[in-house]
Amino acid sequence: MTAAPPRLAPLQLPAPYGACPFSPPPAYAEAARGGPVTRAALPDGSPCWLISGYREVRAVLADARFSADARTPGFPFLSPAQRQLATQRPSFIRLDDPEHARLRRMVGRDFLVRRMEGLRPGIQRIVDEAIDTLGAAPTPGQPIDLVQDFALPVPSLVICLMLGVPYEDHDLFQSLSRTLLDNTATEAHAARAHRGLTGYLAGLATRKAREPGDDILSRLAARDDLTPEQVASLGFMLLVTGHESTANMSAMCVLALLKNPAAAGRLRDEPGLMPTAVEEMLRSLTIIHLGLARAAKEEVEVGGVTIAAGEGVICMLSSANRDEEVFGRTAPGLDPNRPGARRHLAFGFGVHQCLGQTLARVELQIMLTTLLRRLPNLRLAVPESALTYNTENIVYGLKALPVTW
Numbered sequence: 001m002t003a004a005p006p007r008l009a010p011l012q013l014p015a016p017y018g019a020c021p022f023s024p025p026p027a028y029a030e031a032a033r034g035g036p037v038t039r040a041a042l043p044d045g046s047p048c049w050l051i052s053g054y055r056e057v058r059a060v061l062a063d064a065r066f067s068a069d070a071r072t073p074g075f076p077f078l079s080p081a082q083r084q085l086a087t088q089r090p091s092f093i094r095l096d097d098p099e100h101a102r103l104r105r106m107v108g109r110d111f112l113v114r115r116m117e118g119l120r121p122g123i124q125r126i127v128d129e130a131i132d133t134l135g136a137a138p139t140p141g142q143p144i145d146l147v148q149d150f151a152l153p154v155p156s157l158v159i160c161l162m163l164g165v166p167y168e169d170h171d172l173f174q175s176l177s178r179t180l181l182d183n184t185a186t187e188a189h190a191a192r193a194h195r196g197l198t199g200y201l202a203g204l205a206t207r208k209a210r211e212p213g214d215d216i217l218s219r220l221a222a223r224d225d226l227t228p229e230q231v232a233s234l235g236f237m238l239l240v241t242g243h244e245s246t247a248n249m250s251a252m253c254v255l256a257l258l259k260n261p262a263a264a265g266r267l268r269d270e271p272g273l274m275p276t277a278v279e280e281m282l283r284s285l286t287i288i289h290l291g292l293a294r295a296a297k298e299e300v301e302v303g304g305v306t307i308a309a310g311e312g313v314i315c316m317l318s319s320a321n322r323d324e325e326v327f328g329r330t331a332p333g334l335d336p337n338r339p340g341a342r343r344h345l346a347f348g349f350g351v352h353q354c355l356g357q358t359l360a361r362v363e364l365q366i367m368l369t370t371l372l373r374r375l376p377n378l379r380l381a382v383p384e385s386a387l388t389y390n391t392e393n394i395v396y397g398l399k400a401l402p403v404t405w
Contacts, residue, residue, distance in 0.1 A: 013290075024289040028050075028052065031052060032323075035303065037307075048074075050314055061345075063350075066295065068294060070087050075294075117358075119359070123362060126157050130154050133149070138404045147400050150367075155243045160239075162216055163235055172200065178244075182393055197236055198232045205221045209222065217231060242359070245287065247397070248287050248396065255398065264372060276342075286344070292317065320345050327343075380402070
């Protein structure tokens with residue numbers, strides 16, 4: 001193995017954003033030019049490794065010598081609140097096999113490809129009803145916020161139906177989710193939000209055990225090997241990721257299409273291209289800008305650099321998805337038919353790859369195809385410079401998307 005070569009001062013995380021709303025902070029791309037494995041410093045000053053190359057990110061995420069368990073020595077955190085939640089109340093995605101695999105199997109069948117494809121008619125109805133609710137063209141000066149009125153309600157409704165969570169409680173779980181995903185939240189606020197959401201789900205699981213329905217929480221609550229608290233922990237991860245990620249991704253996709261009318265027109269005329277276009281947008285608009293964290297359990301060589309046991313690494317999915325050796329140089333505009341786009345790492349890689357990726361793909365395909373077809377004159381209602389973004393969140397996205405048509 002080779003020792004790490006001398007490098008410049010470590011990149012300070014998280015880095016500030018640049019002018020392009022679709023790109024992660026420019027410093028990440030600059031770091032990647034220095035090599036696929038570079039030094040970085042966490043907000044508390046402790047060191048970690050930044051993994052930026054596509055092949056190197058895949059290698060780390062597929063290697064059992066790198067732990068996803070947040071309690072592993074050296075595991076990197078971007079905030080004290082995230083450290084507290086991940087170490088004291090880990091969800092199954094923060095566990096290693098075999099415990100991770102055991103818990104994942106309990107819900108895996110609910111997200112099989114054939115099941116997700118079977119949800120298409122129901123998701124289509126939800127999308128159509130959401131657009132119906134938008135009504136006629138907005139009054140001048142009173143635009144519609146496509147985040148609050150479309151991008152957020154659709155995936156929230158879908159995951160609520162799958163889990164058996166009453167949608168009328170959406171204000172509660174969406175508010176708590178936002179706090180839990182906010183890297184600026186204090187430890188006290190994050191802990192209170194976590195207690196609120198898991199307590200709500202544990203109470204729901206107890207009711208499901210008495211009065212089961214045809215939903216994921218009911219099936220979990222019926223198991224003899226799970227307590228209501230453990231059911232709540234599984235439901236917590238599915239509920240939060242099931243609506244927040246797709247909501248943010250769908251709004252970013254709509255903005256990308258509004259900025260690329262030629263691509264939007266082509267997709268409107270050739271809706272069969274939408275699945276490939278969605279893969280390209282997942283690649284180029286990767287919303288996990290802060291990467292996936294791991295910790296080395298033993299000495300490992302990655303990209304010619306020795307990473308010692310007890311050192312943390314952050315796999316930069318956004319940088320890996322822009323690796324020109326794999327995807328070529330990104331041309332201006334949006335290519336709805338980029339060859340090889342599906343090789344992206346937007347959903348991670350390896351045994352911890354996103355459980356809900358097929359559901360997200362189906363939702364995005366239906367949401368974008370229907371929006372282009374039913375609102376062909378959709379356009380921004382404010383200057384693009386007026387848009388604001390969730391740069392402080394684990395999941396990047398728009399705070400609001402004012403539109404008219």
